[in-house]
Amino acid sequence: MTVKHALLALLDKDESYGYQLHGLMESALGDPWSINIGQVYSTLSRLERDGFVEKLPEAELAHDDRTVYSITRRGKSELRRWFREPLSRDDRLRDDVYAKLALSRISRSVSPGEVIQAQRRQLLKELHQLTQLRSSADGPNELPYILLLESAIMHLEADLKWLDLCEQKLEELDATPSPYFESRPRGRPPKDDGSASGA
Amino acid sequence: MTVKHALLALLDKDESYGYQLHGLMESALGDPWSINIGQVYSTLSRLERDGFVEKLPEAELAHDDRTVYSITRRGKSELRRWFREPLSRDDRLRDDVYAKLALSRISRSVSPGEVIQAQRRQLLKELHQLTQLRSSADGPNELPYILLLESAIMHLEADLKWLDLCEQKLEELDATPSPYFESRPRGRPPKDDGSASGA
DNA sequence: ACAGCCATGTAACTTGTTACATGATTTT
DNA sequence: AAAATCATGTAACAAGTTACATGGCTGT
Numbered sequence: 001m002t003v004k005h006a007l008l009a010l011l012d013k014d015e016s017y018g019y020q021l022h023g024l025m026e027s028a029l030g031d032p033w034s035i036n037i038g039q040v041y042s043t044l045s046r047l048e049r050d051g052f053v054e055k056l057p058e059a060e061l062a063h064d065d066r067t068v069y070s071i072t073r074r075g076k077s078e079l080r081r082w083f084r085e086p087l088s089r090d091d092r093l094r095d096d097v098y099a100k101l102a103l104s105r106i107s108r109s110v111s112p113g114e115v116i117q118a119q120r121r122q123l124l125k126e127l128h129q130l131t132q133l134r135s136s137a138d139g140p141n142e143l144p145y146i147l148l149l150e151s152a153i154m155h156l157e158a159d160l161k162w163l164d165l166c167e168q169k170l171e172e173l174d175a176t177p178s179p180y181f182e183s184r185p186r187g188r189p190p191k192d193d194g195s196a197s198g199a
Numbered sequence: 200m201t202v203k204h205a206l207l208a209l210l211d212k213d214e215s216y217g218y219q220l221h222g223l224m225e226s227a228l229g230d231p232w233s234i235n236i237g238q239v240y241s242t243l244s245r246l247e248r249d250g251f252v253e254k255l256p257e258a259e260l261a262h263d264d265r266t267v268y269s270i271t272r273r274g275k276s277e278l279r280r281w282f283r284e285p286l287s288r289d290d291r292l293r294d295d296v297y298a299k300l301a302l303s304r305i306s307r308s309v310s311p312g313e314v315i316q317a318q319r320r321q322l323l324k325e326l327h328q329l330t331q332l333r334s335s336a337d338g339p340n341e342l343p344y345i346l347l348l349e350s351a352i353m354h355l356e357a358d359l360k361w362l363d364l365c366e367q368k369l370e371e372l373d374a375t376p377s378p379y380f381e382s383r384p385r386g387r388p389p390k391d392d393g394s395a396s397g398a
Numbered sequence: 399a400c401a402g403c404c405a406t407g408t409a410a411c412t413t414g415t416t417a418c419a420t421g422a423t424t425t426t
Numbered sequence: 427a428a429a430a431t432c433a434t435g436t437a438a439c440a441a442g443t444t445a446c447a448t449g450g451c452t453g454t
Contacts, residue, residue, distance in 0.1 A: 017433080017434090029301055035414085037433090038416070038436085080308045087318065089354070089358065090231075092354050098350060106212050109275060115282060147364065152292050237406095238442070241443095264404085
């Protein structure tokens with residue numbers, strides 16, 4: 001969803017062609033956003049299919065080996081729409097670490113404690129890497145990159161605090177026997193007729 | 200990537216069938232993780248294709264209208280691997296809001312200030328909703344859900360702080376004229392031969 | 399009879415992603 | 427001449443998602 005709009009935004013500044021757009025995108029958004037060059041071309045095809053960009057007529061081309069695209073009125077309109085519509089962070093409610101933790105209490109293969117510890121080690125490692133990057137990347141033109149690092153660091157710290165909270169709550173649970181985190185199947189009862197069935 | 204492992208984890212506890220797994224998943228992970236029932240079946244097919252689950256032989260079935268799956272040795276092994284391998288948060292470096300903000304300085308359709316304000320309004324709205332949910336969901340069996348809310352809230356707060364930081368840095372920039380956030384194309388210079396080309 | 403839940407699946411589509419094929423031009 | 431970069435594209439696959447088709451069973 002974002003590659004599409006990134007290309008639109010770049011084309012909104014100036015018409016361009018696939019290969020160049022790839023470089024522009026990398027310098028605009030940085031390494032973490034670098035994508036396979038093939039994806040630029042397939043995304044451009046889709047944008048053209050949807051009428052958001054169009055190829056320049058050959059007559060206007062300076063080099064016949066480049067396919068130059070420009071943004072259309074529809075494309076500009078879509079871009080404005082995207083810019084003005086704030087991104088929902090609802091997906092925060094669909095966190096993978098949470099899912100893994102919840103599932104670890106259901107499955108018998110592993111304990112939540114192990115999951116928490118492994119995850120914490122990983123987060124500390126990543127946090128260390130990022131803080132190092134932040135202190136080394138202090139050049140003049142690095143502001144956007146620094147803001148990105150800052151964001152990632154703040155979220156990693158939130159993750160760590162949350163893991164602490166989970167650990168604490170789970171300990172409280174172990175004191176109070178109660179079926180938290182337990183699966184509560186609903187719906188029609190099994191109406192089992194007595195034949196063989198696992199566990 | 201997570202639906203797959205959620206199903207494996209549920210099957211690791213007990214063999215089951217598509218429809219029931221759908222309900223189990225919802226009660227184990229909550230509303231935000233509820234998926235279209237169709238996806239359960241397609242994911243089960245892939246799991247079977249990859250040898251992680253297998254259908255029970257008909258002889259062991261209590262109801263011929265259900266297709267009961269059980270986890271295989273390979274499936275258990277994959278599940279353990281997934282549980283033990285911590286999730287990378289590298290993708291924090293590929294934040295959509297950051298991308299939008301960076302692109303808003305390149306495109307002429309919108310200003311970063313507008314983006315920041317719209318985003319902040321949205322975050323405040325979502326934060327308000329979640330804090331209300333947290334205070335109302337205080338039942339006994341709600342701990343996992345509360346932890347999930349807590350996580351989302353902490354991240355929303357980080358988002359808001361980060362937006363403040365961005366705003367502040369951008370104001371500093373407007374005082375110091377300098378091509379921050381500007382695209383710096385690299386590679387072979389355009390070698391333009393003088394013919395028509397936009398902007 | 400009809401609504402609604404139980405139950406399984408397929409078709410179609412979107413986005414992301416990599417691997418590969420192909421050839422021109424430029425630099426060393 | 428060889429290596430690197432420039433440049434465009436296709437094929438194939440993974441994962442998520444919805445809409446639809448199909449039927450059985452259950453309660454009112």
